[in-house]
Amino acid sequence: MAVDKPGLSVKIGDISFKNPVLTASGTFGYGREFEPFVNLHRLGGIVVKGISLEPRRGNPPPRIVETAGGMLNAIGLENVGVQRFIDEKMDYLRGIGTRVIVNILGDSLDDYSLLAEKVSGVAGISAIEVNISCPNVKKGGVAFGTDAGMARAVTEAVCSKSAIPVIVKLSPNVTDITAIAKAVEDGGAHAVSLINTLLGMAIDIRSKRPRLANVVGGLSGPAIKPVALRMVWQVANAVKIPVIGIGGITTAEDAIEFLLAGATAIEVGTANFVDPSATEKIVNGIEQYLIANKMENINQLIGGLRI
Amino acid sequence: MAVDKPGLSVKIGDISFKNPVLTASGTFGYGREFEPFVNLHRLGGIVVKGISLEPRRGNPPPRIVETAGGMLNAIGLENVGVQRFIDEKMDYLRGIGTRVIVNILGDSLDDYSLLAEKVSGVAGISAIEVNISCPNVKKGGVAFGTDAGMARAVTEAVCSKSAIPVIVKLSPNVTDITAIAKAVEDGGAHAVSLINTLLGMAIDIRSKRPRLANVVGGLSGPAIKPVALRMVWQVANAVKIPVIGIGGITTAEDAIEFLLAGATAIEVGTANFVDPSATEKIVNGIEQYLIANKMENINQLIGGLRI
Amino acid sequence: MTQYQTLAEVVKKEQIAADIFRLTLRAPEIAGCARPGQFVMVRAMAGIDPLLRRPFSIHQVSSEGNIQILFKRLGKGTTLLARLEAGEQLDLVGPLGNGFDLNGPGKVCLVGGGMGIAPLYFLAREFLRQSIPPRLTVMLGARTREELVTVANDFKDLGVNDLSLATDDGTLGHHGLVLDLMGRQMAREDQWSVYTCGPHPMMKAVAEMARQNEWLCSVSLETMMACGISACLGCAIPRAGLNGNYLHVCKDGPVFDAGEVAWL
Amino acid sequence: MTQYQTLAEVVKKEQIAADIFRLTLRAPEIAGCARPGQFVMVRAMAGIDPLLRRPFSIHQVSSEGNIQILFKRLGKGTTLLARLEAGEQLDLVGPLGNGFDLNGPGKVCLVGGGMGIAPLYFLAREFLRQSIPPRLTVMLGARTREELVTVANDFKDLGVNDLSLATDDGTLGHHGLVLDLMGRQMAREDQWSVYTCGPHPMMKAVAEMARQNEWLCSVSLETMMACGISACLGCAIPRAGLNGNYLHVCKDGPVFDAGEVAWL
Numbered sequence A, B: 001m002a003v004d005k006p007g008l009s010v011k012i013g014d015i016s017f018k019n020p021v022l023t024a025s026g027t028f029g030y031g032r033e034f035e036p037f038v039n040l041h042r043l044g045g046i047v048v049k050g051i052s053l054e055p056r057r058g059n060p061p062p063r064i065v066e067t068a069g070g071m072l073n074a075i076g077l078e079n080v081g082v083q084r085f086i087d088e089k090m091d092y093l094r095g096i097g098t099r100v101i102v103n104i105l106g107d108s109l110d111d112y113s114l115l116a117e118k119v120s121g122v123a124g125i126s127a128i129e130v131n132i133s134c135p136n137v138k139k140g141g142v143a144f145g146t147d148a149g150m151a152r153a154v155t156e157a158v159c160s161k162s163a164i165p166v167i168v169k170l171s172p173n174v175t176d177i178t179a180i181a182k183a184v185e186d187g188g189a190h191a192v193s194l195i196n197t198l199l200g201m202a203i204d205i206r207s208k209r210p211r212l213a214n215v216v217g218g219l220s221g222p223a224i225k226p227v228a229l230r231m232v233w234q235v236a237n238a239v240k241i242p243v244i245g246i247g248g249i250t251t252a253e254d255a256i257e258f259l260l261a262g263a264t265a266i267e268v269g270t271a272n273f274v275d276p277s278a279t280e281k282i283v284n285g286i287e288q289y290l291i292a293n294k295m296e297n298i299n300q301l302i303g304g305l306r307i
Numbered sequence C, D: 001m002t003q004y005q006t007l008a009e010v011v012k013k014e015q016i017a018a019d020i021f022r023l024t025l026r027a028p029e030i031a032g033c034a035r036p037g038q039f040v041m042v043r044a045m046a047g048i049d050p051l052l053r054r055p056f057s058i059h060q061v062s063s064e065g066n067i068q069i070l071f072k073r074l075g076k077g078t079t080l081l082a083r084l085e086a087g088e089q090l091d092l093v094g095p096l097g098n099g100f101d102l103n104g105p106g107k108v109c110l111v112g113g114g115m116g117i118a119p120l121y122f123l124a125r126e127f128l129r130q131s132i133p134p135r136l137t138v139m140l141g142a143r144t145r146e147e148l149v150t151v152a153n154d155f156k157d158l159g160v161n162d163l164s165l166a167t168d169d170g171t172l173g174h175h176g177l178v179l180d181l182m183g184r185q186m187a188r189e190d191q192w193s194v195y196t197c198g199p200h201p202m203m204k205a206v207a208e209m210a211r212q213n214e215w216l217c218s219v220s221l222e223t224m225m226a227c228g229i230s231a232c233l234g235c236a237i238p239r240a241g242l243n244g245n246y247l248h249v250c251k252d253g254p255v256f257d258a259g260e261v262a263w264l
């Protein structure tokens, strides 16, 4: 029996997405930048650039460098701040007709709960994604995401102030990502997304200087896909909440690997730079795969890995 | 002033290497395999395939899969066992005229100390490299290398039985690699080498099965270089013992990045598969760089990163 | 802000020096709306080596729907581009960036060095076509005659009469820097609008001369870029005085008023 | 165990079907010592995409120092190979592996399917040149006439008189499997040495038929390979009975006695 239009919609918390293809924070601007290249309405959702309480100017340049099959970035979380985001960017985003997820970041638990409060009441914002790869200023700059206790505390801080689903975005720079995922689940998260970037570095042997002004930066792109997929599979087997897979996803085949490994949805990051229409191609490619494999619903795919 | 022949030799523990270019364990067989392609005598040293007390047959196939800019392997530490290694492989290795380092692995502290004892007396073996990325059977299979206490214990076990320098090879799958490096230094290691492979995974979306029979495997190759370089830089700043850099090194430029970051020597792994003469080209390339940069000695390069 | 992603066919490939190439690409939508100073992000090949697109100034636009890029073979990306042959395709995103403001006051001087010449040709053509400035002077510099001669002739053919050349090795025009030409030919008293693109040190010196003479000066800058469309924030450069937010070359530029940016 | 790494020039490129190509490569050292059944590891391009070399059987060796590979365009590596033109270079490592043992008893039958035909041509030539077997029979299968016809003619030109063909779609020779040809043409009572290379299910069936008839059977196997030179241990396959150490295709093979390996 041929399937014409397989069901693509997935659910995270109590909100549903028309399909599992989201954009990864910091790689899709505030959505509008991609209007010339993508039918934004076709996407499952847009995760916007990470937002902090106050505007941030970010790191000095150089901020990016290409590496084998990937790139390093040290943007330094440059953003317009939550107020300008709400005032200037939300109108456009509301008009697209897809889910909008706001990615938040802070230096302290207070920052996170204040941000959650500000964001959760705004019309058109469907969920919060919490970037916990940021340094905790009070704990000497150790990232929230590298300690189960701190990760849980941030989750609780955000959940207690949020009326919308909370997705906690995990750092891969840890010994056991399932421990962090479980802590975050216990803290009340409605979903986890992973992975954020791997910490990396590059050196210019002519000048003998680091290629990034910030010395180290985050590695993203196809190079990290195997690590991301392994972590998604581990976490999907460790928690009950939905998992959103991120890391090097460039094609529909990549996305399907993550769905098979147990991801309920995926986010496309660096690929947006390489091919600004990547997200829409991935939605189409997943649909075609389901049709070719005679699956009526995306849920038949999710977690379908045969071991 | 032009430098004709810059000094390339480096020291680890109390042994010196004619140059800093070694081969990474598991990627250079027992040396002989590369005789047709490399002037083995020209290398700084050869680190042989990991050796255990008893022979191991390794994992079922498929054992390898190519990924973006890298590869995953799950060889499963197949090896001929320490006795056959000494009886059958050492004669040839002794004849090459370069340093031979034996990489050892075990399931328990006892395994490691027995191996150290067996190996350390054998003529022609210059140093031991301890692979601590192996599961500790007594601790439910958690890798020795992911826990500072266990890493230190393995180091002590090996050092107490070894009359030759002990290099501990660190796993990158940890939150803070400097903590492990320091524990290992405290345990008496003469040097650390890093990184071993990153844990990764790949799925065949046609069969819906993992591409490796072992499900997960180790990611190596150019893709991981930024992560390796960052860790080498962190560790070189955290310990006093020499650091050997490993991870994605394919060209002399790559090797020089690691030396600038503070590595005293480097190991070439996956690149040997891509270009079996890679190691020799890297030795030559480093020499040329020193000449072009008017450096008389490799020590002027090591740790020369300008921040 | 009309932008397109398009598979452009290589219509023509010219090797104009040992390492300098010019590609004519069929891209009617981009050709239809590009302004001088804008650029395209180019992907020479599917796959991940190199991963990112490369930015190139739009060198020329034709009424038949073609654009040209002029580039130097430097690394991986440009080596692949240089291997393309007519009939092959490549993926373009553009036109991107702000482009030059053609309404500078007074006489106009275009100062180009190396591959910085690329956008100035399109700019010169627009100035001539719209017959805007009272006087158009063009000064071009390169390392050698070989690198300069073909493009210099193109400027002549375009109708640029006031053209001065400089080469590092003296094989064509003045033996030295374009900066020397500026010092000689541009009277301090006159009002000039200077448009410059080239190596950073050259632009810095041009900007400094313009500042001292109180001439308007537009510079077209280069940085590393991942996206070219204002999504990655990788192309930041500091503002003059090093305060406030960073400027972003792909969106706020690549053309800036020289006084806006910090000349480090 | 003489092996070489060499930059080989593409002497000739033939497209013998929509997706099947044959490259003639100048590699005198390899040509000078290769035996049928051995292979080369090929790198079509510097860079990391794809990262690893690809293994190809040696299809033919000429006295002028050339070797040939015959391959199907499947993925990244073979797509790059198919783009090469005469005069370009590619990096070869070889000859690798054990090769066929030509001293099987009785009559000889070569059974090839798909690209598995590649090494059998070199093998047939050696048999004829050394005039070893009392009788040489060759049976080749492919999906379509297009995929088979050129190579089949080469076998005829070589002097293989006893040649039978089969295609999946019946456009050339028998409409069906090479296995059917074996069943029809090889008398059970005779002593045969069977040499086979092709898709895994085909070789499995050939091996099973040989076992039942107590014929000697050599199979040339494929696996994923990272190095081809016995350094990575990635090319393991299980032994018959699934016990003992694994076999390694690049060193213990690619040619095995069919009874040695586990047919999963």
Ligand SMILES: Cc1cc2nc3c(=O)[nH]c(=O)nc-3n(C[C@H](O)[C@H](O)[C@H](O)COP(=O)(O)OP(=O)(O)OC[C@H]3O[C@@H](n4cnc5c(N)ncnc54)[C@H](O)[C@@H]3O)c2cc1C
Pocket: C039, C050, C054, C055, C056, C057, C058, C069, C070, C071, C072, C073, C074, C075, C076, C077, C078, C079, C115, C118, C119, C221, C222, C223, C224, C225, C254
């Ligand atoms: C707005 C803009 C317009 C440009 N227009 C032109 C043009 O018209 N003609 C031309 O030849 N070049 C132009 N460039 C520079 C061109 O993008 C680089 O030369 C090219 O990206 C090099 O790619 P590659 O892969 O060959 O070199 P790589 O191997 O990537 O690097 C070679 C060298 O070029 C430098 N480089 C790499 N990428 C960039 C980049 N994005 N920007 C600046 N430097 C870089 C590297 O640091 C290195 O030193 C422009 C750059 C920008 C930002």
Ligand SMILES: Cc1cc2nc3c(=O)[nH]c(=O)nc-3n(C[C@H](O)[C@H](O)[C@H](O)COP(=O)(O)OP(=O)(O)OC[C@H]3O[C@@H](n4cnc5c(N)ncnc54)[C@H](O)[C@@H]3O)c2cc1C
Pocket: D039, D050, D054, D055, D056, D057, D058, D069, D070, D071, D072, D073, D074, D075, D076, D077, D078, D079, D115, D118, D119, D221, D222, D223, D224, D225, D254
């Ligand atoms: C000893 C040996 C001899 C061979 N001889 C020939 C030959 O003469 N002619 C020929 O056309 N092919 C031959 N092959 C197979 C050939 O190596 C693969 O077709 C080739 O590697 C595919 O590369 P690709 O990059 O185009 O495809 P990829 O994109 O890598 O993969 C395409 C498909 O091919 C499979 N594949 C990839 N690499 C291998 C590999 N190393 N071994 C087996 N399957 C693989 C993949 O799983 C996938 O299904 C041989 C393989 C071996 C091991």
Ligand SMILES: Cc1cc2nc3c(=O)[nH]c(=O)nc-3n(C[C@H](O)[C@H](O)[C@H](O)COP(=O)(O)O)c2cc1C
Pocket: A024, A025, A026, A027, A049, A050, A051, A073, A075, A077, A103, A131, A169, A195, A196, A197, A219, A220, A221, A222, A224, A246, A247, A248, A249, A267, A268, A269, A270, A271, C232, C233, C234
């Ligand atoms: C330029 C850039 C900026 C990013 N900014 C953010 C951010 O603001 N917040 C965040 O949570 N992740 C950020 N990320 C991480 C991505 O969202 C994503 O987790 C990571 O890049 C891995 O996915 P990829 O390989 O598909 O890019 C950024 C990544 C890049 C490349």
Ligand SMILES: Cc1cc2nc3c(=O)[nH]c(=O)nc-3n(C[C@H](O)[C@H](O)[C@H](O)COP(=O)(O)O)c2cc1C
Pocket: B024, B025, B026, B027, B049, B050, B051, B073, B075, B077, B103, B131, B169, B195, B196, B197, B219, B220, B221, B222, B224, B246, B247, B248, B249, B267, B268, B269, B270, B271, D232, D233, D234
């Ligand atoms: C096929 C393969 C086998 C390996 N076997 C071992 C081993 O036995 N012992 C060990 O310590 N490391 C082993 N490694 C890890 C390498 O020595 C090296 O640390 C890692 O591959 C990273 O370096 P590279 O990117 O240069 O390959 C192996 C790696 C590969 C690819």
Ligand code: FES
Pocket: C224, C225, C226, C227, C228, C229, C230, C231, C232, C233, C234, C235, C236, C248, C249, C250, C251
């Ligand atoms: S290049 Fe990405 S924001 Fe400018």
Ligand code: FES
Pocket: D224, D225, D226, D227, D228, D229, D230, D231, D232, D233, D234, D235, D248, D249, D250, D251
């Ligand atoms: S392919 Fe590496 S050992 Fe056989």
